[in-house]
Amino acid sequence: MLGHAFGAIRHGADVQIVRVQADVGPGFPRFTIVGLPDSSVSEAKARVRSAFHHAGLPFPKGRITVNLQPASLKKQGSWLDLAIAVAILRASGSPPLPHDSTVFVAELALDGGLVPQEGLSAIGLRMRDEGLSSLCVSTHQHLPWPLENMFDLMRAATLADVVAQLRASRVHVPTVRPHPIARPETARDLPPLRGHPVEYRLLAICAAGRHTLLMVGSPGVGKTTLANAFAHLLPDLTEDEALEVAAWQEIANPNYAFTLRPPVRRPHHAITARGMLGGGRLGSPGEVTLAHRGVLLLDEMLEFSHVSLNALREPLDRGMVEVVVNGKAMRFPASFQLIATANPCPCGYRGYGDCSCPDPDVRRYWTRCPGPILDRIDVVHHVNRDLGRELGEASLDDWIERVRAATALLARVPDRTSTLSDEARRALRRACDRLHASERDRVKVAALATTIAALEGRDEVLTSDVEEAMIWRRPGSLSPMRNAIT
Numbered sequence: 001m002l003g004h005a006f007g008a009i010r011h012g013a014d015v016q017i018v019r020v021q022a023d024v025g026p027g028f029p030r031f032t033i034v035g036l037p038d039s040s041v042s043e044a045k046a047r048v049r050s051a052f053h054h055a056g057l058p059f060p061k062g063r064i065t066v067n068l069q070p071a072s073l074k075k076q077g078s079w080l081d082l083a084i085a086v087a088i089l090r091a092s093g094s095p096p097l098p099h100d101s102t103v104f105v106a107e108l109a110l111d112g113g114l115v116p117q118e119g120l121s122a123i124g125l126r127m128r129d130e131g132l133s134s135l136c137v138s139t140h141q142h143l144p145w146p147l148e149n150m151f152d153l154m155r156a157a158t159l160a161d162v163v164a165q166l167r168a169s170r171v172h173v174p175t176v177r178p179h180p181i182a183r184p185e186t187a188r189d190l191p192p193l194r195g196h197p198v199e200y201r202l203l204a205i206c207a208a209g210r211h212t213l214l215m216v217g218s219p220g221v222g223k224t225t226l227a228n229a230f231a232h233l234l235p236d237l238t239e240d241e242a243l244e245v246a247a248w249q250e251i252a253n254p255n256y257a258f259t260l261r262p263p264v265r266r267p268h269h270a271i272t273a274r275g276m277l278g279g280g281r282l283g284s285p286g287e288v289t290l291a292h293r294g295v296l297l298l299d300e301m302l303e304f305s306h307v308s309l310n311a312l313r314e315p316l317d318r319g320m321v322e323v324v325v326n327g328k329a330m331r332f333p334a335s336f337q338l339i340a341t342a343n344p345c346p347c348g349y350r351g352y353g354d355c356s357c358p359d360p361d362v363r364r365y366w367t368r369c370p371g372p373i374l375d376r377i378d379v380v381h382h383v384n385r386d387l388g389r390e391l392g393e394a395s396l397d398d399w400i401e402r403v404r405a406a407t408a409l410l411a412r413v414p415d416r417t418s419t420l421s422d423e424a425r426r427a428l429r430r431a432c433d434r435l436h437a438s439e440r441d442r443v444k445v446a447a448l449a450t451t452i453a454a455l456e457g458r459d460e461v462l463t464s465d466v467e468e469a470m471i472w473r474r475p476g477s478l479s480p481m482r483n484a485i486t
Contacts, residue, residue: 035075119254212338
């Protein structure tokens with residue numbers, strides 16, 4: 001007699017639904033699992049047999065064959081224990097259990113208890129893609145709160161509890177309260193920031209349009225504080241986006257607290273290219289993937305190695321990175337927003353006070369950053385010391401709301417150059433021709449102008465928007481090295 005159940009396995013941040021088939025037939029007692037199981041899956045035989053005994057369930061006598069589909073995919077981990085047990089129970093017919101499309105995910109303890117598993121954030125999106133709507137997990141399983149509401153959820157403490165609920169032909173909605181979402185950090189958590197009204201407008205523009213930014217300034221001018229404040233202007237992720245982010249974060253940190261806030265990664269300047277991109281034997285995500293849908297903050301960018309910075313070229317262009325895992329090429333998502341800071345020269349005071357750095361030293365200092373990376377940064381801005389008035393909560397809250405409104409408006413504009421008025425297009429063309437701008441410069445200025453218009457609540461881009469965008473990204477003078485030595 002055949003029985004089946006649905007389970008799941010984890011491959012990196014992805015989840016694959018597995019159909020577990022069990023055949024119980026006459027013959028010499030033998031328990032075989034096929035379908036490319038690794039040792040951890042094969043060890044399920046001992047756990048399942050013991051769990052049956054302690055649950056008071058008769059273990060089938062004779063030949064038991066369990067097949068894990070798709071057979072071509074290597075199975076590893078203990079996620080399949082419960083699905084294997086349920087498939088065997090259905091095949092044996094003792095007790096008779098109905099077949100359904102519930103996905104069973106739990107490890108079995110020897111006493112029949114259901115052991116919670118780590119990293120279930122990705123299972124929700126996969127189940128929804130495959131039209132599966134019911135999930136069975138341990139009573140003690142921690143789930144991101146969207147999953148609590150996304151499926152019919154069966155929670156059980158033991159294998160015996162699972163059997164009882166299946167025999168009753170009902171799926172229990174959890175009686176426990178959903179796990180609370182981690183409280184998002186907001187601008188109110190920041191100490192009062194003095195002055196920098198120009199920089200706050202620039203941060204809002206970059207946050208709304210996902211523009212990359214490099215802030216150059218002397219030590220103590222406030223560039224790092226501004227960079228740290230940037231993430232507070234970003235809107236929340238959607239639930240689907242947050243689940244995707246959590247799936248990758250849980251690989252690096254099994255105790256990751258689910259949140260709708262975009263991730264912010266601050267790697268140390270000693271990081272290697274491997275640490276930046278990820279990969280290796282275990283397929284670990286790098287900083288660019290852990291910053292996916294969030295911010296990669298490089299404080300003192302020129303202290304990073306040339307190789308590590310050059311590794312950012314592909315993810316900045318394509319929003320993904322190709323890595324090699326066990327000899328196999330894999331693609332990891334890496335759509336992040338780069339926010340960086342740098343000193344203008346080795347001593348840090350070129351253009352801000354007494355500087356003892358010779359021009360050749362300044363030029364050599366800026367060659368630490370590859371030219372193609374500098375060219376891919378949308379805005380290079382010099383931060384001046386500003387000891388003006390403090391920006392109160394209302395001002396920060398106002399910028400946050402304007403960024404959210406602009407982000408929603410830009411989401412309806414697939415082409416960032418399509419909303420320029422005829423006059424704005426002519427102004428952009430004249431300016432780019434006069435400055436011998438590249439095509440990349442033209443596209444980036446147009447995108448900045450579109451974001452500026454959206455921040456003002458307008459669909460149409462005006463000439464004034466193009467003029468402001470040219471201030472932020474002036475073609476032909478983007479290199480801070482050129483500004484530093486003039």
